[in-house]
Amino acid sequence: KAGVTQTPRYLIKTRGQQVTLSCSPISGHRSVSWYQQTPGQGLQFLFEYFSETQRNKGNFPGRFSGRQFSNSRSEMNVSTLELGDSALYLCASSLIGIGGSGNTIYFGEGSWLTVV
Amino acid sequence: ELKVEQNPLFLSMQEGKNYTIYCNYSTTSDRLYWYRQDPGKSLESLFVLLSNGAVKQEGRLMASLDTKARLSTLHITAAVHDLSATYFCAVRSGGGADGLTFGKGTHLIIQP
Numbered sequence: 001k002a003g004v005t006q007t008p009r010y011l012i013k014t015r016g017q018q019v020t021l022s023c024s025p026i027s028g029h030r031s032v033s034w035y036q037q038t039p040g041q042g043l044q045f046l047f048e049y050f051s052e053t054q055r056n057k058g059n060f061p062g063r064f065s066g067r068q069f070s071n072s073r074s075e076m077n078v079s080t081l082e083l084g085d086s087a088l089y090l091c092a093s094s095l096i097g098i099g100g101s102g103n104t105i106y107f108g109e110g111s112w113l114t115v116v
Numbered sequence: 117e118l119k120v121e122q123n124p125l126f127l128s129m130q131e132g133k134n135y136t137i138y139c140n141y142s143t144t145s146d147r148l149y150w151y152r153q154d155p156g157k158s159l160e161s162l163f164v165l166l167s168n169g170a171v172k173q174e175g176r177l178m179a180s181l182d183t184k185a186r187l188s189t190l191h192i193t194a195a196v197h198d199l200s201a202t203y204f205c206a207v208r209s210g211g212g213a214d215g216l217t218f219g220k221g222t223h224l225i226i227q228p
Contacts (some may be wrong), residue, residue, distance in 0.1 A: 033215055043204065045215030056215050090158060105149065105216070107159040 002027065004093050004108035012114045018079040021111045025072050025093030032074040033105070034066060037088040046089075049074055050096075081115045088112055118143050118209045122219035130227050132194055137222045139188040139205035148188045149206040149216065150179050159204065162190075195226045 005024040013019050025032050033048035033056075045058040049068035066076040072093075078085055091108045119142040129135050139148070147166050151159040163172045165181035165188060172179050176199065178191045188205055202223045206216040 035215075035218075042220050043206075043216075043218035045217070048215055058215055092159075104161050104164055106161060107151075109158045 004091055004106050006089075006091050006108040006111050008111060009109065010112045010114075012116060013081050014116055015081055015083060017081050018077060019081060019113060020075055020077045021089055021091075021113075023074045023076075023091030023093075023108060025074070025091075026106055029093040029095055029106075030072055031094045031096060032068055032072065033092045033094075034074070034076050035090045035092065035107075036060075037090060037110070038086070043090075046076065078113075083115050086113060086115045118145070118207060118217045120205060120207050120217050120219040122203075122205055122222050124222060125220055126223050126225075128225045128227065129195055131196055134194065135192050137190040137192075137203055137205075137224075139190070139207075139219055141186050141188075141207045141217075143186075143209060145183070145186075145207045145209055147208050148181050149208075150188070150190055151204045151206065153202045153204065153221070162203075192224075197226050197228050200224055200226045 004026055007022045023032055031050045034046040035043050036046055037043045046060055046064055047054055047066050048056040052068045063079045068074045088110045090110045092105045094105045095103045121140045123138050149164055150162040152162055153159050163179040168183040170181045176193045181188045202221045204218050204221045206218045208216055
């Protein structure tokens with residue numbers, strides 16, 4: 001059974017550019033959530049999608065957005081990149097989402113974004 | 117606002133010893149997760165704890181949850197070098213509205 005797949009794994013962008021990260025959840029999983037990991041702030045919740053609808057959103061500026069497609073694949077986009085956006089972006093999938101009872105949340109390998 | 121505190125944040129121990137990592141959280145929650153992260157890698161799920169008094173064990177790791185004290189522990193028995201990693205606890209708030217809130221992680225080094 002394939003795990004959570006994230007692409008690209010590594011990328012370097014320039015300040016002011018935008019970036020799109022992709023996540024394919026485990027087959028059958030309908031919930032995808034995104035997290036940002038930095039040495040200073042640790043792991044922070046960005047947003048969660050379930051059946052193409054954003055259910056929850058963390059405390060991030062509007063430059064961070066996402067969407068989910070009918071096949072449960074998800075993308076997140078960061079516009080007008082800042083140096084502080086350099087981070088590991090982790091995607092997580094689960095059967096029925098953060099609000100579900102008892103299910104394990106599986107994380108992908110992450111996308112390492114460096115903004116220069 | 118839900119806050120999750122882990123301690124210790126850094127721990128160096130010898131193989132064969134026992135130790136406990138603590139995870140305190142500030143508001144009511146109905147589940148708690150433990151994850152392991154190796155350097156440069158993603159998060160590996162260890163345990164999901166759902167109810168007060170829940171105890172789960174896998175190999176040399178045992179996790180427990182006390183919802184009344186808002187405390188979870190991850191106990192390491194007879195540590196081996198392969199358990200060296202960073203361990204995170206994460207809590208879902210009772211309303212489930214804010215995703216998972218993670219602790220800062222415990223960086224564990226087990227010396228042979």
